[in-house]
Amino acid sequence: MKILKNIIALAIVLMLTIMTSVxxxxxxxxxxQNAASAIEVVQKYTKALQAGDVATMNAVFAPNAMIxxxxxxMDSLTVAQHKEYxxxxxxxxxxxxxxxxxxxxxxxxxWNEGEWVLxxxxxxxxxxxxxxxxDVPYHTASAVVNGKITFMRYxxxxxxxxxTQGFTLTPPAN
Numbered sequence: 001m002k003i004l005k006n007i008i009a010l011a012i013v014l015m016l017t018i019m020t021s022v023x024x025x026x027x028x029x030x031x032x033q034n035a036a037s038a039i040e041v042v043q044k045y046t047k048a049l050q051a052g053d054v055a056t057m058n059a060v061f062a063p064n065a066m067i068x069x070x071x072x073x074m075d076s077l078t079v080a081q082h083k084e085y086x087x088x089x090x091x092x093x094x095x096x097x098x099x100x101x102x103x104x105x106x107x108x109x110x111w112n113e114g115e116w117v118l119x120x121x122x123x124x125x126x127x128x129x130x131x132x133x134x135d136v137p138y139h140t141a142s143a144v145v146n147g148k149i150t151f152m153r154y155x156x157x158x159x160x161x162x163x164t165q166g167f168t169l170t171p172p173a174n
Contacts, residue, residue: 026110034115035104038144042117045142045149046097052090058083062148069154094126114143123156134164 041060048056058079061067067077070085077085089095100121107113118141125134136156143151159169 024109027108029106030104032104032106032115034144035106037147038104038115038117039102041144041147041149042102042119042140042142046100046119046121049086049090049095050097052094054083054086054090057086060149061152062145062150065148065150065152067152067154069156092128094128096124096126097121098124114145117142117144125161132164134161136161 045057045060048054048060061079061082063079065079067079067082068075070077070082098121100119103118105116105118107116118139120139121137123136123138125136126132127134137160138154138156140155141153142149163169
């Protein structure tokens, strides 16, 4: 009888565990306590980019933050590498952002759990030497933790940049 009671108790615990794990669907909300401050962090970054202030851009990152997608690649950059990338970029180009849109999103019970700011806009790059302009539509996703960006992913049209600089795309020979 004692074995039967233990088996029944174990079965109940397993059923509750399964029901609990199934009930934890990912949730996404646009309204959460830190939404406004998370947007402010990302806007501080974009305002610093437009001012050519790389030190302020880097100051919004957590020390171990990772940045992905700059330079058109999937490779990651550390905060120090990000500084180097944008020091070169702001030396050669003036960045002017327009059509900006910021969306705070909180995700729970999913692989990308956290508080995020999604941003869209157009970055008009003006070559400081030639005055030539390049319009670059962009999208970023930034995870913000304790007032710092811990992860940032860039997406933008690299082909647009290359074609504006005179590169051409040659189709493969059949």
